[in-house]
Amino acid sequence: MEGKLRSVGIHQASGWVEAVLDKLVFTNIPPGMPSDTADNTVLYVGEQIVLDKLRRKHGEIPQKYTPLSGDQVVIQPTSSMGLGVFAKRNFEPGDLVVCERPLLVIAADIYSDPSLAARGLNTNYLINLRQLGTILKSANSHFLRANRDAFADLSKDYALDPVADILIKDHFPELYILSCNGFKTRNDSQMFGVYKDYRVVPRVASRINHSCSPNAIYYFDEATFTFNVVATRKIEASSEISLMYCALEVPRVHRHDSLRCYNIDPCRCVACETSDKEGSDRRRKMIKDIQSDTALVERLADLSLAELLRIQQAVEEEGLHYLAVYPWCCN
Ligand SMILES: [Zn+2]
Numbered sequence: 001m002e003g004k005l006r007s008v009g010i011h012q013a014s015g016w017v018e019a020v021l022d023k024l025v026f027t028n029i030p031p032g033m034p035s036d037t038a039d040n041t042v043l044y045v046g047e048q049i050v051l052d053k054l055r056r057k058h059g060e061i062p063q064k065y066t067p068l069s070g071d072q073v074v075i076q077p078t079s080s081m082g083l084g085v086f087a088k089r090n091f092e093p094g095d096l097v098v099c100e101r102p103l104l105v106i107a108a109d110i111y112s113d114p115s116l117a118a119r120g121l122n123t124n125y126l127i128n129l130r131q132l133g134t135i136l137k138s139a140n141s142h143f144l145r146a147n148r149d150a151f152a153d154l155s156k157d158y159a160l161d162p163v164a165d166i167l168i169k170d171h172f173p174e175l176y177i178l179s180c181n182g183f184k185t186r187n188d189s190q191m192f193g194v195y196k197d198y199r200v201v202p203r204v205a206s207r208i209n210h211s212c213s214p215n216a217i218y219y220f221d222e223a224t225f226t227f228n229v230v231a232t233r234k235i236e237a238s239s240e241i242s243l244m245y246c247a248l249e250v251p252r253v254h255r256h257d258s259l260r261c262y263n264i265d266p267c268r269c270v271a272c273e274t275s276d277k278e279g280s281d282r283r284r285k286m287i288k289d290i291q292s293d294t295a296l297v298e299r300l301a302d303l304s305l306a307e308l309l310r311i312q313q314a315v316e317e318e319g320l321h322y323l324a325v326y327p328w329c330c331n
Helices: 016-023 048-058 114-118 129-140 145-153 162-169 173-181 252-262 277-291 296-302 305-317 322-329
Strands: 024-029 042-047 073-077 083-087 096-100 104-107 183-191 194-201 216-221 226-231
Touching (some): 129 173
8 A cells, every 4th residue: 555644633732642642552452362473463552441342342352253264365566556465366245355453453532632522522633743653653662573563564665755755754654654554444333422433554454555446345343353355346366456545436536636645646547547437427426426315215115127227337337346245344
């Protein structure tokens, strides 16, 4: 995965980082039993209260998971996107392509301001780069040795962005790695009455590139602490695995705006290079309209077969099969 830093908000309250650091736990999960190996261990950065809630909900954290048997994928150079992840066998829709304990999981609560929380105010906002960079520096010292090396290795093969490289990579290398390799994930359950977001840096899946017609989706399983990639279409051996970094049910020009912050400029995926760009935009707009039509479920029975087929055809033509798999994935 390639990229550069997203712009974030500025908050200058003094002592803010110290207050946040005070609230955070930096803990390896599982906590280093003799049978646990580094590649099974996740560094969690977040509030203790979140871990406590997870334990109450799921029992011991993390629950056991079944690693995938044999070699599923391989990391290789691509022609224009740095490294990528390629299938080593054929996958059917719904097949698990990657299932791994990530290197790092950050609960989004670190983005909240304790002083606002103390006053009972909504605290969802972004901190500035220096603050996040400082928190990540602390996180870095808590990695198991092998995972610290693996985390640092993630920065080796980027196509360098000159500004981010000079300003950020040298001063806040951990922040640079998070920006280039972190996935935002939303868990499948509610805590504190709201959905909880995580920033997750996987080991292998960090190298999966973007496509506007992706052949896979991802999710973070908070019970097993695994990062999972699931095929949404048939993927043949030797094909590249792809995920989406931005909303896809929008016209090409809007996708390109969002992708610029990942240093993808412009996107040259099969959907963006199509000879029928106007048709593609039109189909995606139709899909978006359907998605935002909350009354559609009630009207489904009233839609004609022709209308339903038209919707299905648009989804298939645009390679947006993840839409069909998504509800299954979020169960
Ligand atoms: Zn594209």
